[in-house]
Amino acid sequence: MPKEFNAARKLLAAALAVAVVAAGTSAAAAPVVTTTNAISSSFADTFADPSIIQGRDGYWYAYATSDPLVANGPFGLMHMARTKDFSSWEYLGTVFTDQTKPAWAAPGSFFWAPDIRYFGGRYVMYFTVTDTAANPGGDLDNLKRKLDAGATRAITQFFFDTSVYLRFLDRCLAAGITAPIVPGILPVSNFAQAVKISSMCGTSVPDWLGHLFDGTDDDQEIRRMVATVVAAEQVRLLQANGVDEFHFYTLNRPDLTYAIAHILGVRAA
Secondary structure, three states: OOOHHHHHHHHHHHHHHHHHHHHHHOOOOOOOOOOOOOOOOOOOOOOOOOOOEEOOOOOOEEOOOOOOOOOOOOOEEEEEEOOOOOOOOEEEEEOOOOOOOOOOOOOOOOEEEEEEEEOOOEEEEEEEEEEOOOOOOHHHHHHHHHOOOOOOOOEEEHHHHHHHHHHHHHHHHHOOOOOOOEEEEEOOOOOOHHHHHHHHOOOOOOHHHHHOOOOOOHHHHHHHHHHHHHHHHHHHHHOOOOOOOOOEOOOHHHHHHHHHHHOOOOOOO
């Protein structure tokens, strides 16, 4: 068995034991509070991973990932919307089309994690593209150009096989890239969704991860425990290899990242 699986299984067993003890001694669960956020209800039921900035024209602009705006809808190359009062929103379309997207974005690639900034008299957007290389080594060429243009570090796509990331670091060093390459960590609370996203961005999903989620479809709390333990163990393995910076893809589940940080010994200031 891969060491990631064995380590995660041991830590998960300990977490489950603690959960069983806690469940037997805790008071009645707190009531569930449901809130409704109607910000994007006029044009979308999902406006994923948004970045918001106030424009010089007085509007607030929001940018979202390539995720469909509605269930089973089409993907877009980053969605845009604007508002003046955070109550009434206007959908503006996508940042790019297939005709206007960057030439270095491979066909069929998706754009994630937009981050818009204003400096030097212009707006600049940082975003992640799932596939930027049509030839071996092309990804490193593009990365080196971005760093040479002023970027100070890079954040990877999420991965589950740590050896893939470590081999990528070796390739970067061989290509003369010395800037920090921050690993992207995805806590998996929904395994089917993770498999779907992985298939779209070329990330391999190891069999051992699927085994850990077997039989958890109807138990959200067990899935949460598995997600927390697996991600924490992945971070520990990376730390053992000298990595000390991490980027978490929360997918609107900051509670998982908070729990992972707690397991790793990080506490709020």
